[in-house]
Amino acid sequence: MGSTRYSRSPRDLDTLQTSLRTASTALRAEQVDLPDHRYLNDLIPKPWGHEFRVYSDDLYDVWKLRLDPGEATSTHCHPRKLTALLCLAGSAHLGTLQGAQTVSAGDLVILEPGVFHGTRNAGDGALDLIEVEVPRNKLDLVRSHDRYGRTGTQYETERLASIPELQASALIPGGRLRKNASLDGFEFTIRAGLDLVSRPCLELAFAVSLDIATALNHTVVVLPGWLVPTAAEHDGLYLTITRSRADQAPGHRDLSTSSAIGGNP
Numbered sequence: 001m002g003s004t005r006y007s008r009s010p011r012d013l014d015t016l017q018t019s020l021r022t023a024s025t026a027l028r029a030e031q032v033d034l035p036d037h038r039y040l041n042d043l044i045p046k047p048w049g050h051e052f053r054v055y056s057d058d059l060y061d062v063w064k065l066r067l068d069p070g071e072a073t074s075t076h077c078h079p080r081k082l083t084a085l086l087c088l089a090g091s092a093h094l095g096t097l098q099g100a101q102t103v104s105a106g107d108l109v110i111l112e113p114g115v116f117h118g119t120r121n122a123g124d125g126a127l128d129l130i131e132v133e134v135p136r137n138k139l140d141l142v143r144s145h146d147r148y149g150r151t152g153t154q155y156e157t158e159r160l161a162s163i164p165e166l167q168a169s170a171l172i173p174g175g176r177l178r179k180n181a182s183l184d185g186f187e188f189t190i191r192a193g194l195d196l197v198s199r200p201c202l203e204l205a206f207a208v209s210l211d212i213a214t215a216l217n218h219t220v221v222v223l224p225g226w227l228v229p230t231a232a233e234h235d236g237l238y239l240t241i242t243r244s245r246a247d248q249a250p251g252h253r254d255l256s257t258s259s260a261i262g263g264n265p
Helices: 010-020 035-041 192-200 210-217 225-231
Strands: 003-006 044-045 049-056 061-067 073-075 081-090 091-096 098-104 108-111 117-121 127-132 141-147 158-160 186-192 203-207 222-224 239-245 260-263
Touching: 003 222, 010 073, 010 192, 049 186, 049 239, 061 117, 061 141, 081 098, 081 203, 081 239, 091 127, 098 141, 117 127, 127 186, 192 225, 192 239, 222 225
Parallel strands: 003 108
Antiparallel strands: 044 049, 049 061, 061 127, 073 117, 073 141, 081 108, 081 127, 091 098, 091 117, 158 260, 186 239, 203 222, 203 239
């Protein structure tokens, strides 16, 4: 597992200032209970593939992304939130204003608020990623460059056909998890650290700590699957990302075949 952390640079600040001074760019905030923002809990189409929310609570927001071969995200930043990028499968070229690197399955990249970055699928197959964002605000987005013509635009409002709904968590008040389904070949659960230690899972890719103090410090703690049995805090709670044992597992869905059903009202 490789781990890299990027801090905001003077060039990032200059680019953000320039972007915010344009007429089409404005910072927005997600309103959890606003009807117009409920579409964010559906499958969101992108010109490079799709993404969907895996888990959210009052502090954490976790998304699953799939990039098709040769496709790339915009060069963008999140001025008010920290992002942890976890590679589940495939190979990526991650570019920042400070340099570039190759990201492969098992790698972790931390992007502090205001760091401009873009991700390109550098492999022949699908690129599967997880984004952990703190604090929750999906609309915190500034695009400085985009090959699909979205430079300076805000987050998409179109959604795709419904996928299994987010369900209330029995362990975390206010937490909502997309569970009991295999989506893009991965499954998601919330488990106690002691349970992870006592019942290790070979298919576990990552465990993301949902610790409140960690989120308040504007950072995240991510454990690779192989490290969980020895590093998980027994009294902690973790979002786990597990590889599905078979594509024909109950509830499995290949989301790349979903079709658009219209925009957000």
